[in-house]
Amino acid sequence: MITILYFAWLRERTGLSEETLALPDSGMTVAGLIALLAGRGPGHAAAFQNRRTIRCAVNQEFADPDTILRAGDEVAFFPPVTGG
Amino acid sequence: MARILVSEADFDVGAEIALLTAGRTDIGGIGCFIGTVRDAVPQADAPVVTALTLEHYPAMTERAIGRIVKEAERRWTLLGCTVIHRVGRMAPGENIVLVLAASAHRQAALDATAFLIDWLKTKAPFWKREEFTDGASAWVEAKESDDAAAERWR
Numbered sequence: 472m473i474t475i476l477y478f479a480w481l482r483e484r485t486g487l488s489e490e491t492l493a494l495p496d497s498g499m500t501v502a503g504l505i506a507l508l509a510g511r512g513p514g515h516a517a518a519f520q521n522r523r524t525i526r527c528a529v530n531q532e533f534a535d536p537d538t539i540l541r542a543g544d545e546v547a548f549f550p551p552v553t554g555g
Numbered sequence: 556m557a558r559i560l561v562s563e564a565d566f567d568v569g570a571e572i573a574l575l576t577a578g579r580t581d582i583g584g585i586g587c588f589i590g591t592v593r594d595a596v597p598q599a600d601a602p603v604v605t606a607l608t609l610e611h612y613p614a615m616t617e618r619a620i621g622r623i624v625k626e627a628e629r630r631w632t633l634l635g636c637t638v639i640h641r642v643g644r645m646a647p648g649e650n651i652v653l654v655l656a657a658s659a660h661r662q663a664a665l666d667a668t669a670f671l672i673d674w675l676k677t678k679a680p681f682w683k684r685e686e687f688t689d690g691a692s693a694w695v696e697a698k699e700s701d702d703a704a705a706e707r708w709r
Contacts, residue, residue, distance in 0.1 A: 549680065554680075
């Protein structure tokens with residue numbers, strides 16, 4: 472299982488702050504997970520519509536689309552950051 | 556040893572400087588940046604910001620700030636450093652973020668302060684949502700100028 476967290480408008484569009492998912496295959500990347508999540512319903516499709524505006528962290532570290540996921544990972548999706 | 560704090564509570568700039576310099580006589584200069592909530596907008600008839608809400612990723616935030624501070628300490632000889640970032644809902648005029656960097660000389664203190672706020676804006680997991688006088692609210696979009704500001708420290 473992996474834990475998926477959503478922040479800012481990704482949380483609003485999916486209607487979820489957190490969900491868990493069984494990893495379908497051992498070599499799944501962040502990009503593969505996004506493609507899978509985008510098919511989960513209209514809210515998820517809206518959240519993942521423009522992938523260029525989505526950033527990802529795996530286990531609290533910024534991650535790339537080709538980062539490989541492992542069971543137990545915490546994967547967070549969010550827009551480009553706007554703090555400071 | 557840096558002081559890093561993420562909190563809903565406001566900060567006292569004078570008290571933070573006192574804490575940074577307590578018992579020290581080797582500090583020659585302290586750089587200070589304070590970010591505050593502003594309500595001004597470019598067009599005169601556009602709705603004005605009435606509140607700002609800062610969301611963050613609690614498990615990641617302090618770690619991400621810690622990494623940015625470590626990078627500043629690698630680049631400049633700092634004698635002390637404070638980063639405080641508020642979260643939650645704030646009104647125009649309120650403080651959002653405080654960066655203090657102390658060094659023996661002004662250039663390191665000033666450069667490290669600018670570096671810290673530039674990287675905080677692009678590499679720490681915070682998101683701003685603005686509320687307006689007309690009742691609307693919207694997530695603040697990341698600015699290319701912020702990316703360019705962070706990029707100049709490469």
